[in-house]
Each structure stands twice: as C-alpha cells, then as structure tokens.
Amino acid sequence: MDLGLRDKLVVVTGGGAGIGSGITRACLAESARVVVLARHSENVDAFMAEMKAAKAQCEFVEAHLEDTERCRTAIAEIETKFGDIYGLVNNAGVNDAVGLASGSVEKFVQSLEKNLIHCYALAHYALAGLKRQQGAIVNISSKVAKTGQGNTSGYAASKGGQLALTREWAAELLPDNVRVNAVLPAEVMTPLYERWLKMLGDPVVKLKEITDDIPLGHRMTTQAEIAAAVVFLLSPTQSGHTTGQHISVDGGYVHLDRALT
Numbered sequence: 001m002d003l004g005l006r007d008k009l010v011v012v013t014g015g016g017a018g019i020g021s022g023i024t025r026a027c028l029a030e031s032a033r034v035v036v037l038a039r040h041s042e043n044v045d046a047f048m049a050e051m052k053a054a055k056a057q058c059e060f061v062e063a064h065l066e067d068t069e070r071c072r073t074a075i076a077e078i079e080t081k082f083g084d085i086y087g088l089v090n091n092a093g094v095n096d097a098v099g100l101a102s103g104s105v106e107k108f109v110q111s112l113e114k115n116l117i118h119c120y121a122l123a124h125y126a127l128a129g130l131k132r133q134q135g136a137i138v139n140i141s142s143k144v145a146k147t148g149q150g151n152t153s154g155y156a157a158s159k160g161g162q163l164a165l166t167r168e169w170a171a172e173l174l175p176d177n178v179r180v181n182a183v184l185p186a187e188v189m190t191p192l193y194e195r196w197l198k199m200l201g202d203p204v205v206k207l208k209e210i211t212d213d214i215p216l217g218h219r220m221t222t223q224a225e226i227a228a229a230v231v232f233l234l235s236p237t238q239s240g241h242t243t244g245q246h247i248s249v250d251g252g253y254v255h256l257d258r259a260l261t
Contacts, residue, residue, distance in 0.1 A: 004237035006031040008133070009085050011078060013037045013065060013122065014092030016044035018190035019140065022223030023089055024051075024058060026231045033057040035078050037122075038092065039064050043191055065092055065118035066110070075125040084129030087234045090119040091140040093158065094192075099151035111154020116161045123169065134177040136234050139166050140226075141246070143186040143254050163246055170244035179243040181233045186250035187211070189220045215260040216251035225249055 010027045014020040015036035024047075027034050038044050040062060051058040059082070063074045078085065093115040098107045123130075123137055130137070144152060145159035163182055170180040187193075187210055197203035211218050229249045233239050248254055 002237065003030045003231055003235035005087075005231065005234060007033060008087060008135075009033045009035065009078075009082050010087035010089065010234065011035045011037050011085050011122070011126070012089045012091055013118070015089070016047040016060070017041065018043075018192055019185060019188060019223050019226050020089075020091045021047050022227040023091060023140075023230050026224070026227035027087075027234070028056050028058060030231055030235075031057075032087070032234075033059075033082065035059045035061055035082065037061050037063055037065070037074060037078075065122075066113040068117065068121045071118055071121035072125050075122060079126075079129055084133050084135075085126045086130070086133040086135040088123060088126055088130065088135070088137045089140065089230060089234075090122065090137070090162065092118070093140070093155070095142075095144070095149075095152055095155045097152050098154035100153050102151055103153060108154045108157075112158055112161075115155055115158030119162060119165065130178050131173075131176040134236070136178065136236070136239075137166075137169060137180045138230050138233050139163075139180070139182040140230075141166075141182045141184045143184055143248070143250060145184065146254055166246065167244045174243075179233075179239070181239075181242060181245045181247065183226060183229050183233065184246060184248045184250065184254070185221060185226050186248070186253040187214060187220050188223060188226060190223065213261045214251045214253050215256045219251070221250055 010032045012024050015024040016038050024034050048060045063070045098111040139162040141162045142159040144156050166182040200206045
C-alpha cells in the first residue's frame, strides 16, 4: 500500500531513540525524508550512525526543545536546508515524576517545558510550511492523559494538553487542509522502559505483572505498532479525511473492561 509519503519532509522530535526511532524507521520505509530533532545521547548518536551507514534520507538537527528560541531557529534551519515541512511528529517527552506533593511549582513548569510547550512552539514556527504542504501533525500522547498514574502531575498535564491541542488545532486548521491527530501508547518496551524495570528489583516478575493486565495477547505493544499508526495518520492518501482523533494503540489496556485481565 502506497501511503503517499515519498519525498515528503517529516520532522520527528526525539526521533532517534525509543518510540521515536520506530517512527523514523516507518517514515523512511515509506520513502519520506526525515529530520530527527533531538539532543545528542548515546542511543541517538548510534541510531544516526546507523542511518548514515545505510545512506538513509535521514538528517539530524540538534536541539534542547525546552528552549523555545531554539525551536524557532531549528525550524528555520530545517526549512532552509530541506524545504517545507509536511509532517510534524511531536514525540519527545519524558515521564519525569513531578507529583503534586513530591514536586514544586518550578518543577511543574519545567515538566511542561520538557513535554508540552515545545509542541506548540514547533507547530507555530512550522505552520506556514505545513499549510503550504497541506500537511499533518501527529502528537504522541500517553495513556496517563486519560487514566492518571500518580506522582506525575507535570507529565499528565502535558499529555492531556496534547490531546486538547490535537482537537483545537484540528479545528483551527480545517480551512488549510492540515490534519492533526494523536496516538496514545500505554505499555511499550523502550530503552527507558527497560531501565525503569531494572530499578524494580525483579524485572521479569514486574514485566509479567504488567503484561498480565494487557487484554490483547498479554504482551507489550511494540514500537513498530505505534509507528504504523503514526505513518497512517501522516498519509494523505489513506487518512486524508481523518483529523482530531485520539488513537489508542495499547492492546485494549485503557478502554476494555478490567474483568478481561
């Protein structure tokens, strides 16, 4: 199936590690051009070395996204080098455990800067090109936006904010044929998730406790399954009439009856 993404420019924040790297791979598989917008890390640098060795249509632009001025200059740099942005995937973020009791007002604001503010900034600065391309925005939210988790007010507020902005932007951009949707992962195995499991004493036992509560297949969602939903939502040919949607890719984790687990 041709998703109509050949040679279209897609920016994936945090696109060199975890779920973001899966999204980048899926876009490249559809012959899109991808810019990974992220800070340097061991995982990101290894991923980009792999992309360079494979001669993939994948470029890296370094940015600390909490810096909104850098968001502006990064978008300008991308547009100057590569042209108008067709797709913006707001994937970068971290569950930073800034709770109501355990956090502070300052840490809460910092969490919003890590997880939400850059989504608005990047979309704002890329908007003219997105309109010219009649492109698409996909926000990577989280089950935490709908379920809560406890002790993560900043992340929950940010991910809930992404869902609100998804529908607000979808409404605002209707006249411009720019579509905006969100994907909500739940339990997905990533390097960050693996590190978290290892902090819990017996990671094998903890992982089984988690997967026992996932109705479909009693297994984790894969990065590739999240990425497949994202590239579908980016596609002008296959999801050209899909906007304002919140798509949960989670094996029924959030919405199915708990009796099923």
